[in-house]
Every structure is written in C-alpha cells, then in structure tokens.
Amino acid sequence: MNEAPSSQFSAESYFATQPAPPTLEHDVAGVRAFVARQRELGRKVVLVTSGGTTVPLELNVVRYLDNFSAGTRGATSAEYFLQAGYAVVFMHRQFSLQPFSRHYSHSTNPFLDLLDVDPQSSDSQSPPNISVMPSKRAELLEVLQAYKSARALEQIHTLTFVTVNDYLWLLRAVSQELSVIGRQSLYYLAAAVSDFFLPRQKMSEHKIQSGKGSLIIEMDQVPKILKPMVDEWSREGFIVSFKLETDPALLIPKARGALERYGHQIVVGNDLHRRKYEVVFVSREHAGQDISEHWLRIGPGAINALGHPKEIEEDIIAELVKRHDAWIAAEPSAN
Amino acid sequence: MNEAPSSQFSAESYFATQPAPPTLEHDVAGVRAFVARQRELGRKVVLVTSGGTTVPLELNVVRYLDNFSAGTRGATSAEYFLQAGYAVVFMHRQFSLQPFSRHYSHSTNPFLDLLDVDPQSSDSQSPPNISVMPSKRAELLEVLQAYKSARALEQIHTLTFVTVNDYLWLLRAVSQELSVIGRQSLYYLAAAVSDFFLPRQKMSEHKIQSGKGSLIIEMDQVPKILKPMVDEWSREGFIVSFKLETDPALLIPKARGALERYGHQIVVGNDLHRRKYEVVFVSREHAGQDISEHWLRIGPGAINALGHPKEIEEDIIAELVKRHDAWIAAEPSAN
Numbered sequence: 001m002n003e004a005p006s007s008q009f010s011a012e013s014y015f016a017t018q019p020a021p022p023t024l025e026h027d028v029a030g031v032r033a034f035v036a037r038q039r040e041l042g043r044k045v046v047l048v049t050s051g052g053t054t055v056p057l058e059l060n061v062v063r064y065l066d067n068f069s070a071g072t073r074g075a076t077s078a079e080y081f082l083q084a085g086y087a088v089v090f091m092h093r094q095f096s097l098q099p100f101s102r103h104y105s106h107s108t109n110p111f112l113d114l115l116d117v118d119p120q121s122s123d124s125q126s127p128p129n130i131s132v133m134p135s136k137r138a139e140l141l142e143v144l145q146a147y148k149s150a151r152a153l154e155q156i157h158t159l160t161f162v163t164v165n166d167y168l169w170l171l172r173a174v175s176q177e178l179s180v181i182g183r184q185s186l187y188y189l190a191a192a193v194s195d196f197f198l199p200r201q202k203m204s205e206h207k208i209q210s211g212k213g214s215l216i217i218e219m220d221q222v223p224k225i226l227k228p229m230v231d232e233w234s235r236e237g238f239i240v241s242f243k244l245e246t247d248p249a250l251l252i253p254k255a256r257g258a259l260e261r262y263g264h265q266i267v268v269g270n271d272l273h274r275r276k277y278e279v280v281f282v283s284r285e286h287a288g289q290d291i292s293e294h295w296l297r298i299g300p301g302a303i304n305a306l307g308h309p310k311e312i313e314e315d316i317i318a319e320l321v322k323r324h325d326a327w328i329a330a331e332p333s334a335n
Numbered sequence: 336m337n338e339a340p341s342s343q344f345s346a347e348s349y350f351a352t353q354p355a356p357p358t359l360e361h362d363v364a365g366v367r368a369f370v371a372r373q374r375e376l377g378r379k380v381v382l383v384t385s386g387g388t389t390v391p392l393e394l395n396v397v398r399y400l401d402n403f404s405a406g407t408r409g410a411t412s413a414e415y416f417l418q419a420g421y422a423v424v425f426m427h428r429q430f431s432l433q434p435f436s437r438h439y440s441h442s443t444n445p446f447l448d449l450l451d452v453d454p455q456s457s458d459s460q461s462p463p464n465i466s467v468m469p470s471k472r473a474e475l476l477e478v479l480q481a482y483k484s485a486r487a488l489e490q491i492h493t494l495t496f497v498t499v500n501d502y503l504w505l506l507r508a509v510s511q512e513l514s515v516i517g518r519q520s521l522y523y524l525a526a527a528v529s530d531f532f533l534p535r536q537k538m539s540e541h542k543i544q545s546g547k548g549s550l551i552i553e554m555d556q557v558p559k560i561l562k563p564m565v566d567e568w569s570r571e572g573f574i575v576s577f578k579l580e581t582d583p584a585l586l587i588p589k590a591r592g593a594l595e596r597y598g599h600q601i602v603v604g605n606d607l608h609r610r611k612y613e614v615v616f617v618s619r620e621h622a623g624q625d626i627s628e629h630w631l632r633i634g635p636g637a638i639n640a641l642g643h644p645k646e647i648e649e650d651i652i653a654e655l656v657k658r659h660d661a662w663i664a665a666e667p668s669a670n
Binding site (some may be wrong): 160 | 479
C-alpha cells in the first residue's frame with residue numbers, strides 16, 4: 001500500500017466534475033423548511049454528521065471502501081444536544097446508529113426480547129395486547145419519552161447518506177441553508193469521512209471480476225472541504241471537526257495542523273482505543289493565535305446524575321454549549 | 336483499477352499463514368453443543384451465512400473494503416428454514432439484518448414508533464405500562480410469536496463475523512462440526528464474500544495517512560474455499576452457493592463455471608437489480624453430468640397464503656427443502 005502523486009481535486013473542481021445525488025434537491029427543501037421553523041422558535045441548530053462514508057468501486061456497486069464507524073459518537077451526541085434545547089439536523093450514514101434507537105441494537109439488546117404477549121386478551125376478537133415486560137419498563141420509558149418529546153417538538157430532522165459523494169454534496173447544501181441563522185448554527189462533524197475517493201470517470205460499470213490476479217485500486221484524495229466551509233459556505237457558524245488517530249503520538253500534531261489549516265473553531269481529537277474515555281479539545285485562545293489543548297476524561301465506571309453509566313458525550317456537549325453561547329455573545333454586530 | 340499476477344493462496348496456505356480469530360474456539364464449542372442437541376432431536380440443520388465481509392486495510396482498523404449486502408437474503412431465508420422445521424446456524428456479519436428483527440429496521444420501521452405509554456397507570460409507584468399500539472399489533476404478533484417459538488425450541492444459533500478472515504476460519508470450523516450429521520446438513524452460503532484480501536503480513540499498523548498523493552491498494556485473491564469444503568470439510572453436506580452479478584450476460588456462465596469447478600450441489604444465480612423477483616438454480620441433473628437451469632420468479636405484487644407481500648425466499652426454501660430431502664433419501668449407505 002503506498003501513495004503516488006495525483007491530480008489534486010479542489011472543492012470547486014470536485015463539485016464541477018462529480019454528479020450530485022438525485023435526492024439532493026428534495027433533501028435541501030426539507031432542511032430549508034426545518035431551519036425556517038427553528039428560526040421562528042429562536043432555537044439554536046446543530047448539524048450532527050455521523051457514521052462512515054463509502055467509496056464505491058463500481059457504478060453498479062458490489063464493492064466499496066468504507067470507514068470504520070457504527071455512528072455511536074454522533075447518535076449519542078445528538079441526544080445530549082436535544083436535551084440542551086438545540087434543534088438537530090442529524091445527517092447520518094444509512095443504517096448507522098440513530099439517537100434513542102441506538103440503545104436497542106438488534107445485536108446486543110434486541111427489542112423483541114422486551115415484549116410479552118398479554119395472555120388475558122386472547123379470547124377477544126382483536127389481536128392480543130403486546131406489552132413491555134415490567135423489568136424492562138423503567139429504562140425504556142426514559143428513552144421512549146425523550147424520543148417522543150423530540151418528535152412532538154419537531155426538534156430533529158434526519159438526513160441519510162451512503163457514499164462520500166452523497167456526504168460532500170449534502171454537507172455543502174446543508175451548510176448553506178444553516179448559514180441563514182448565522183452564529184446560532186453549530187456544526188458537529190463527527191462522521192468518519194473517507195480521505196480518498198474514486199472519481200466517477202474512473203469507475204468500472206460492472207462488478208470487477210476476480211480473474212486470476214490481485215486487485216489494484218488507485219484512488220484520488222477527497223478535497224479538504226473544511227476550508228470552503230469556513231471561508232464561503234458558513235462564515236459565522238461555530239464549526240467543530242473531529243480527528244481520529246490510532247497512533248497517540250500523531251493526535252495532537254494532526255489536530256493542531258487541521259485547526260491551523262482551516263481556521264475553524266475546534267478540533268476534537270480522539271484515539272481509536274480511548275475515544276469513550278478521553279478526548280482533547282484543540283482550539284484558539286479567545287481571539288488570539290495561541291492554540292490550547294483541553295482534555296475531557298471520564299473514568300470507566302463513571303455514573304451520571306440519573307444513576308446511569310456516564311457517556312463522555314454528555315461532557316463534550318456541555319462544554320460545547322458553553323463555548324457556542326460565548327461565540328454567539330461575541331457577535332461583532334451585537335457590540 | 337486493474338489486475339496483476341500475484342502469488343495465489345491455496346486454502347491450505349491461507350490457514351497456515353493468516354491468524355485465527357480469537358473467539359474461534361469459543362464459537363466452535365457453541366456450535367458443537369447446538370449440533371449435538373439437534374442430532375438428538377433428529378432435526379435437519381442448515382448453516383445460513385449472511386451479509387458482507389470486510390477487508391481491513393490497517394491492523395488498527397480505520398478503513399476497510401466491504402461488499403454490498405444488508406443481509407436481507409440470509410435473514411429472510413433463515414425465517415423460512417425455521418418454519419420448515421430446520422435448526423438454523425445463522426452466521427452473519429455484525430450489524431447485518433437478522434431473522435425477525437429485520438422487519439423493524441431502525442431506519443424504515445423504527446420500533447419506538449410502535450409503542451405507547453399507558454396513561455392509566457401513571458399514578459402507581461411502578462413505571463407505567465408500555466404497550467404496542469393497537470393498529471400495529473396484528474403484524475408484530477406474527478413476527479413476535481415466530482421469534483419466541485424459535486427461541487423456545489432452541490432452533491437457532493447465531494454467530495457473528497466481521498472480516499473475511501473471521502468468515503473463512505469460522506466457515507471451515509462450522510462445516511467440520513456440521514459434518515457429523517452427514518446428509519442432514521445443508522449449507523446456504525448467502526454471504527457476500529470478498530474475492531480479495533490483504534494478507535496480515537502486508538497491512539500497515541496504523542491509519543494510513545492521506546498526505547499529498549493518491550492511495551494505491553494491492554490485494555491478493557481469497558482462496559476458493561468451496562473446493563476443500565466439498566472435498567474435505569463436509570463431504571456429505573448439501574451445499575448451495577450464491578452468485579451475484581450486475582451484468583445479466585455473465586450470470587449463467589459464471590454460475591455454471593462455479594458448479595463445474597467446485598462440484599457442489601446448487602449455484603443460485605441472481606442479478607443485483609432483479610434479485611428480489613427472480614433467481615436461477617443451476618445444478619446437475621440427478622447423478623448425470625448435464626447441468627440444468629431452473630428459474631424461480633415472482634411478480635412484484637405477489638401475495639402469499641397469509642395475505643402478505645410474497646418474498647421470493649419462500650419459494651427458494653420450499654424448492655431447496657424438496658431437493659435436500661431427495662439428497663437425504665438417496666444416501667448411498669441407505670440403499
């Protein structure tokens with residue numbers, strides 16, 4: 001596995017040569033209506049991106065490159081943003097975890113195991129009652145009520161992507177829609193986005209045949225879209241990106257590098273194996289140029305105020321809400 | 336994207352050089368106990384493999400190659416095998432669809448939308464009752480009862496894989512365990528298995544850095560394991576493999592080629608875009624050498640005996656049960 005020089009795509013050349021997903025206009029219209037409604041209600045809005053992106057190797061997709069991500073960080077964080085009163089645009093990889101239902105993964109906690117058929121009603125004409133077992137009620141009730149509340153308050157809007165191309169087009173369009181609320185918008189870019197892609201022009205139409213030899217795939221670099229996001233798409237938004245590394249020695253230098261290169265507000269750095277217990281906020285000190293590091297850590301056995309195992313996203317979101325409020329208060333036109 | 340000659344792995348050299356997954360022994364012990372129990376009960380046993388396999392590009396996995404598959408074929412088929420009285424070893428990709436819960440995908444039919452909090456019990460000390468909305472009961476009841484029945488009868492055993500390496504080691508071990516019931520075993524190999532892999536010896540330890548250039552990946556071919564499966568691991572099993580193509584012109588030639596090469600019982604051919612409406616059984620005529628094709632088709636609006644939309648897996652499994660029974664009856668030692 002190695003790297004070779006290649007023609008570099010800028011964001012501009014990317015969008016000029018790669019096709020928009022067919023559902024883009026429909027998705028954008030939905031976001032526009034949602035943002036308009038939140039603006040009337042005076043709510044802050046966060047875009048949460050979540051899950052991995054795919055890079056299809058064929059036009060009729062059988063094989064693809066993917067990025068490891070179940071979507072836990074994004075789905076969990078969305079719940080805490082809702083709890084903090086934000087409206088949430090939840091833009092996630094198809095089939096990745098979602099807020100609330102994440103607690104009942106089909107593998108680890110299948111919901112069919114929660115249900116009992118009520119024996120009393122079996123003589124009636126209508127189907128018997130099916131209810132949640134008494135021992136499972138308390139936990140489910142909390143999740144269910146938070147879910148129903150977010151729905152009733154129209155506080156969440158969900159968008160789906162699969163490929164890195166879907167993601168890039170959607171991110172640009174949603175950023176432009178969110179920019180109408182200026183500093184009230186927060187971007188929480190937790191999706192695991194591929195650094196590489198295969199331009200449409202290089203894809204084979206049908207399934208690559210295995211034949212007799214090895215497979216060689218050569219991919220181009222995905223354009224760095226944080227730069228146009230900060231400079232053009234959403235100049236006043238509070239932008240939080242994530243940096244995941246597996247080599248702890250690279251985490252801080254890579255996170256600082258990203259902040260310097262793109263000029264956004266915060267890079268949240270996390271190590272693949274420690275990401276549930278510690279993250280580092282890398283950001284500029286106030287208006288100055290000095291970059292500071294701020295670690296958030298929880299112990300493996302930490303318990304929250306409700307008596308449940310603590311999730312680090314609770315602290316991440318609490319810290320971000322504080323910083324976002326300061327960002328809103330510092331609005332130049334408000335002075 | 337292109338192919339180059341490479342050192343070809345045989346099944347033997349593969350298992351001699353690639354490490355076994357750490358959970359293999361534990362998984363095998365579970366299968367052994369399950370098969371022994373089914374043998375006592377005189378049940379036929381089917382191994383259903385389902386979902387795609389990954390090819391990690393790094394030891395600390397961030398990126399991987401994957402095969403498109405939600406696991407619909409396998410999860411759906413497992414339900415019909417259970418209904419036909421088979422015991423099922425359901426060996427599936429982590430997070431792919433599973434029998435029964437597949438009807439309630441978190442994306443298309445989230446189970447939280449089925450539930451209501453019962454208002455009457457809110458004054459009690461214990462948490463209020465949570466029950467399934469009356470309008471959703473009939474449909475859920477059918478699924479729930481089939482699920483509970485399969486569990487109560489200990490008719491299903493679930494195994495999980497992620498990488499193509501997990502899959503290959505597990506398939507070999509499970510085949511060897513199932514071989515103790517001879518012709519009573521059926522193999523329904525519906526998983527979408529990668530044709531290529533990256534040998535452990537060629538993987539980079541950490542996340543590949545994106546740097547300045549393009550990414551070039553060179554992968555080796557996965558050994559053809561149907562051959563040792565037929566010749567060594569499970570000589571008497573009834574083996575059904577799947578061939579998915581996107582180019583309809585390749586479907587029959589590829590399916591016939593696989594049958595000739597490996598000498599197993601049936602190749603089920605399916606086209607990516609038509610796979611829910613038609614499949615072709617490619618098999619040998621009785622003991623002869625002539626290969627025949629048998630198409631199964633359902634209309635897009637087909638309804639089954641219970642008044643639900645018909646799934647083609649119902650017909651696939653009915654046809655396979657017939658053929659498997661003939662295979663059992665034809666046992667040489669029984670004559």
